[in-house]
Structure formats: structure tokens, C-alpha cells
Amino acid sequence: MKVTGLTIKQHEMMKRLDLLFTYLYKHADKTLNWVDIALKFGFSDQPHLIRELKKHIGATPGSYLNTRNLIIDIYGDFESTP
Known part of the structure; x- marks a missing residue:
């Protein structure tokens, strides 16, 4: 197995x-449930999804979709300020 840290x-x-x-x-142009x-x-429910996204990318699903053309570092090795 490869060492990733x-x-x-x-x-x-991450997967x-x-x-x-x-x-x-792929579904950004549709109404999402x-x-x-x-x-x-x-994820166990919608709040769980929101918590994990905030934790890993610093954004809610809605704000992520609004800024999806921006690069977001999901691996956590880049410091960014909101």
C-alpha cells in the first residue's frame, strides 16, 4: 500500500x-435533494453532510455549488482564508 500521510x-x-x-x-443544473x-x-443525514463539507472544504453544499469554479483544497495542505 502506498504511503499518503x-x-x-x-x-x-476523500474518496x-x-x-x-x-x-x-454532473447534476448542478438540476434541482438537488x-x-x-x-x-x-x-452520510447519515443532511446535517451530517453539511458538517463534513464544512470540516473538509470550509463550505456548505450550497455555497460550494455557488463557487464550484474555484479550486478547493480537500486534502488540507493549502491554507486559505475565507
């Missing part, structure tokens, strides 16, 4: 977020 839990969350972001890009999206990507 991430725990297994962090690695799994989950990558799949989530891909889904959001955040409860269904949260459950689809393994």
Missing part, C-alpha cells in the same frame, strides 16, 4: 467527497 478514515472520506463532487458537477444526496454518499 492520511489515515484510512481520511482516505475513505467519498470526490464521488460527491463529481455527482454535483440534499437529503437523498447525503444518504446516497453514505
Whole structure:
């Protein structure tokens, strides 16, 4: 196994977020049901999805979609100020 400096839990969350972001890009022009999206990507509910996104990218799902043309560092090695 390759050494990444991430725990297994962090690695799994990065994979989950990558799949989530891909889904959001593909469906950004549609009305999104955040409860269904949260459950689809393994979050227990919508607040859980919101907490994890705030923790990892510093944004809620809605604000992420509004700024999706910006680069967001989900790996946490870049310091940015809001």
C-alpha cells in the first residue's frame, strides 16, 4: 500500500467527497435533494453532510455549488482564508 500521510478514515472520506463532487458537477443544473444526496454518499443525514463539507472544504453544499469554479483544497495542505 502506498504511503499518503492520511489515515484510512481520511482516505475513505476523500474518496467519498470526490464521488460527491463529481455527482454535483454532473447534476448542478438540476434541482438537488440534499437529503437523498447525503444518504446516497453514505452520510447519515443532511446535517451530517453539511458538517463534513464544512470540516473538509470550509463550505456548505450550497455555497460550494455557488463557487464550484474555484479550486478547493480537500486534502488540507493549502491554507486559505475565507
